[in-house]
Every structure is written in structure tokens, then in C-alpha cells.
Amino acid sequence: MKVRTRFAPSPTGYLHIGGARTALFSWLYARKHGGDFVLRVEDTDLARSNAESVNAILEGMNWLGLEYDEGPFYQTQRFERYREVVQRLLDEGKAYHCYCTKEELDAMRAEQMASKQKPRYDGRCRHRTEPREGVEPVVRFRNADDGVTVVEDMVRGRVVFQNSELDDLIIARSDGSPTYNLTVVVDDWDMQITHVIRGDDHLNNTPRQINILKALDVEPPKYAHLPMILGPDGTKLSKRHGAVSVMQYRDDGFLPEALINYLVRLGWSHGDQEVFTLEELIELFDIVDVNHSASAINPDKLLWLNQHYIKHSDPDHVARHLSWHMGNHGIDPSAPPPLREVVTAQRERAKTLAEMAANSVYFYRDFEDYEEKAARKNLTGDARPVLQALHAALEALGDWTAEAIHAAVEGVAERLELKLGKVAQPLRVAVTGGSVSPPIDQTLALLGKDRTLARIGRALDYMEARSEEA
Structure with missing residues (x-):
């Protein structure tokens, strides 16, 4: 049977990193086995689902490169199919109408808790034959009273549930709308899903879903429940730990392959290897190798990976992602100098693309002010003849x-009998506004001749004005 996995987010928020890891593991498993990866949007929570969240999920998956083979399918477009399955279960006596009111259910629960019992529906409407006036019934699945349901989990191993603990869950609300456990079962069945890979917060739903599938004479898929992701402090991941939306990582300057590499290592490993190409991940990944215990995020590791990919990826690839960040600074990334060359010059000293973009603005737009400390140290009276000599030498090129620029700067240093740093640093501050840049010859080559000479002239005017003030 062909492997078919699915990612089934609820569009009630953004695609967070826990969901992204689930999607990644499902995608990798399908790719490894030559199977299909299906995207399904579980949007039956009409009060909380919204189009903005759907778009955010699709945007996040597109940015990560997790292309799907089928979908997206929307559960709200399948209500007729769910009603058909509910009716079949009713007709076969495997489900029944429950007329209990909220007040009755609350009283039943309170009584059970008072007698130290686990709160659960006691099946009192199982044998009701007549409708109850004034009450719109829900539909409950008739779960087995005894025996066990076994989940042979691909991550956690064998997990056994007592059927007596599961009770008769609601599969259709009083307004006829289906509930989560019913829709998931029908979708996995209709879409021929062979492997369900999801977070372990769904583990308690799994025996209920298996029992419904068996009642429908359907072979359940294989299940793999992933351990949760924790914050750096070992507590449940939350907004206080930093970015939890996938697109926030994009905004913060991370490359998608760095986040992919980082996410796959949250619970899975292959020896001591830290960096993987996508091809290696598809070849090496196996869901049965996922760790049983929760993994804590490590922001420093993600930064390290991102810097690695910035340094070692094709500059054209990095430039494509950098262009978005340059646009945030109001810069047209198609303007000279070529963004690819900026990446090559800057990649050794940037941990994120946001940092690289901020440090590259001066290549495209004149800066307003010099960094105070850099100017005070380097744009001094002693530097004036240095910049004058540099202006003349560079203008003659x-x-x-x-x-050629390197030779000209070295020539000025030799004529003035100065160390190269005493010449290059005032020049760097003059043309960039600060004390840090790529090697000065690369910096000037990217800036271009006209802009370089204009900025040296501006620095000389600045120094003149300061000397007059003094």
C-alpha cells in the first residue's frame, strides 16, 4: 500500500513551530517512502476558524518548502459526508441519540466526582427508544463496555487503553454539526491515510478514533505521536519564550532550511550529525527513530545553524531571501550593487538576514549621521590629509x-608612511558611517566610484565643520 500522510491544522491561529515540526515529520516520512503528503484544514470550529489563519498556515508551509501533493481539503465542505457516516452508525446501532440536558450531565458529573469516580457519560440514553420533547439530541458513539484498545504507536510503542474508561463520545452536536473525532476518522478513511503523525496531545483521542474506524469496518492507519516541544527552561512552550509563529522566524531573518534543520533535530538524530541537506533528511529520517521524551528549544543552536546556512548556501539563494528584508528598509533589491555580491561580502559576519540587511543599507542609501564613537576616533584632524590623498588616488582609478582599490589604498599608506589600518579605518567610517564593514576594497567596489568619492568629500566637509567649531 502506498504511504499517505497528512497534516491537518486547525485554522484558529498561525502555524507555530510545534505544528511545523509535525508537518515536517509527516512530509519527510511520505517523501522517504515515495508516498503522498496531504494537507487538510480542520475548520469545523466555525467560531474560531478564519481565513486569515488559513492563509498564515499556507504561507508558513510555502516558506518552509513543505509542498503538499493533495489539498488543501476543508472539512466545512464535507459536512454532507459526515452526516452520511453518522446516519450509518445510527442505522447499524453503533450510535444513538442522547437527550440529556446540560443540567443533567452536570449533576451526573458532580455525583461521580463526589464518589471519587472518573467523570464520564454513563450511557443512560443507550436504550432510549422515544424522543424527548423540547430537547434537540446529540449523537453518541456506542463504545465497547469492556476489553482494551491497543495503539501500536511508532514512537511510543504499545499503549493500552481500557474501553471502560473511554465512554460514549459525542460524534454529532445537537445542531447536526460533526465533532472532531468523527471528522478525523472519516477524513483519514476517505483520504486513505496510512500513517497519522501528530502531537502526543492527541494520544487520548486515538483509541476512540480506532474504535469508530473498527465500527465502520475500516482498518485503522498506523499512528505516531510526537513528544511536545518545551521552552529553554523546560516548561511548556509559550509566547514568552520568543517567536512561536513560523513566519516570525522569517521576519527575524532565519533561512527556511535552517529552521527545517533545527526542527528535525527536536526529537530526532542521526549519530552526531548536526547539519543535513534536505536530500539527506529524506534518506535518513525514520519516524521510529524519534525520541520518546520532550525536546527543549535552544535559540543559540538555531542561530548557529542559520549562520552556517548563510555562510555556505548559494549566494543567489540567500539573496532571494535577503531581498524581502531589504524591502523592509525601503530599498529596491534590484538596484545596484547586486544583492548576490552584498551577500558574498557580508555573510561572514551575519547571524541573521535581518542583521545582514540592516548592516547593508549604506550600500544603497546615504546614511544620515556617523556613529558618534567611530567619528570621534577616526574623523579627526590627523585623518584629513589621509582622506584627501585617498580621494585623489581613488578618483584617478x-x-x-x-x-585596483586595494592597490590604491596601499599606495596611500606607503606614501604617508602609515600602517594600512590607519588609512583604511578613517576611509571605512567616511563611506559607511561606522567602524564595521567587509574588507575596505570589497566595500568600495560595491559602493561604486561616484558614491565613494561623494562620501569621502562629505567626510572632509564634516571634519572641516568640526574644526571650525573647535
């Missing part, structure tokens, strides 16, 4: 290349 016919070939504006890093090699």
Missing part, C-alpha cells in the same frame, strides 16, 4: 575593482 580607471578600473574600479577590488584589486
Whole structure:
């Protein structure tokens, strides 16, 4: 049988990293086995589901590169199918109408708790044959009273549930709308899902879903329940731990492959290897190798991975992602210098694309002010003849290349009998506004001749004005 996995988010918020890891593991398993990856939107919670959340989920998956083979399918478009299955279960005596009111259920629960029993529906409407006036009934699945339901979990191993603990769950509300456990069962059945990979918060639902599938004479899929992701402090992941939306990581300057690599290592490993290509992940990943215990996020590890990918990825690829960040600074990334060359010059000193973009603005737009400390130290009276000599030497260049620029700067240093740093640093502050940049010859080559000469002239005017003030 062909492997078919699915990712089935509820569109009640953004795609968070826990959901992204579930999608990734499902995607990898399908790709490894030559199977299909299905996207299903579980939008039956009409009060909380919204189009904005659907778009956010699709955007997050697209950014991560988790392309799906089928879908997205929307549960709200399948209500007629769910009603058909509910009616079949009713007709076969495997489900029944329950007319209990909320007050009756509350009283039953209170009585059970008072006698130290586990609160559960006691099946009192199982044998009711007549409707109850004034009460719109729900539909409950008739669960087995005894025996066990066994989940042979691909991550957790064998998990046994007592059927007596499961009670008769509601599969259709009084307004006829289906509930989660019913819709999931029907969807997995109709979409021929062979492997359900999801968070372990769904484990308690699994025996209920297996029992419904068996009542429908359907072979259940294989299940794999992933341990949760914790914050760095070992507590449940929350907003206080930082970004939890996948697209927030994009906004913060992370490459998608860095986040993919990071997420896959939250619960899975292959020896001591830390960095994987996508091809390696597809080849090496297996759901049965996922760790049983929860994994804590490590922001430093993610930053390390991101820096690795910035340094070692194709500059054109990095430039495509950097362009979005440059746009945030009001810069047209198609303007010169080519963004690919900026990436090559800047990638050794940037941990994120947001940082790289902020540190590259001066290549495209004149800065307003010099960094105070850098100017005070480098744009001094002693630097004036240095910048004048540099302006003349660079203006005379016919070939504006890093090699020619380097030779010109070295020539000025030799004529003035100064160390190269005493020449290069005032020049760096003059043309970038600060004390940090790529090597000065690369920086000037990217800036271009006209912009370089104009900025040196501006620095000389700045120094002149300061000397007059003094």
C-alpha cells in the first residue's frame, strides 16, 4: 500500500513551530517512502476558524518548502459526508441519540466526582427508544463496555487503553454539526491515510478514533505521536519564550532550511550529525527513530545553524531571501550593487538576514549621521590629509575593482608612511558611517566610484565643520 500522510491544522491561529515540526515529520516520512503528503484544514470550529489563519498556515508551509501533493481539503465542505457516516452508525446501532440536558450531565458529573469516580457519560440514553420533547439530541458513539484498545504507536510503542474508561463520545452536536473525532476518522478513511503523525496531545483521542474506524469496518492507519516541544527552561512552550509563529522566524531573518534543520533535530538524530541537506533528511529520517521524551528549544543552536546556512548556501539563494528584508528598509533589491555580491561580502559576519540587511543599507542609501564613537576616533584632524590623498588616488582609478582599490589604498599608506589600518579605518567610517564593514576594497567596489568619492568629500566637509567649531 502506498504511504499517505497528512497534516491537518486547525485554522484558529498561525502555524507555530510545534505544528511545523509535525508537518515536517509527516512530509519527510511520505517523501522517504515515495508516498503522498496531504494537507487538510480542520475548520469545523466555525467560531474560531478564519481565513486569515488559513492563509498564515499556507504561507508558513510555502516558506518552509513543505509542498503538499493533495489539498488543501476543508472539512466545512464535507459536512454532507459526515452526516452520511453518522446516519450509518445510527442505522447499524453503533450510535444513538442522547437527550440529556446540560443540567443533567452536570449533576451526573458532580455525583461521580463526589464518589471519587472518573467523570464520564454513563450511557443512560443507550436504550432510549422515544424522543424527548423540547430537547434537540446529540449523537453518541456506542463504545465497547469492556476489553482494551491497543495503539501500536511508532514512537511510543504499545499503549493500552481500557474501553471502560473511554465512554460514549459525542460524534454529532445537537445542531447536526460533526465533532472532531468523527471528522478525523472519516477524513483519514476517505483520504486513505496510512500513517497519522501528530502531537502526543492527541494520544487520548486515538483509541476512540480506532474504535469508530473498527465500527465502520475500516482498518485503522498506523499512528505516531510526537513528544511536545518545551521552552529553554523546560516548561511548556509559550509566547514568552520568543517567536512561536513560523513566519516570525522569517521576519527575524532565519533561512527556511535552517529552521527545517533545527526542527528535525527536536526529537530526532542521526549519530552526531548536526547539519543535513534536505536530500539527506529524506534518506535518513525514520519516524521510529524519534525520541520518546520532550525536546527543549535552544535559540543559540538555531542561530548557529542559520549562520552556517548563510555562510555556505548559494549566494543567489540567500539573496532571494535577503531581498524581502531589504524591502523592509525601503530599498529596491534590484538596484545596484547586486544583492548576490552584498551577500558574498557580508555573510561572514551575519547571524541573521535581518542583521545582514540592516548592516547593508549604506550600500544603497546615504546614511544620515556617523556613529558618534567611530567619528570621534577616526574623523579627526590627523585623518584629513589621509582622506584627501585617498580621494585623489581613488578618483584617478580607471578600473574600479577590488584589486585596483586595494592597490590604491596601499599606495596611500606607503606614501604617508602609515600602517594600512590607519588609512583604511578613517576611509571605512567616511563611506559607511561606522567602524564595521567587509574588507575596505570589497566595500568600495560595491559602493561604486561616484558614491565613494561623494562620501569621502562629505567626510572632509564634516571634519572641516568640526574644526571650525573647535
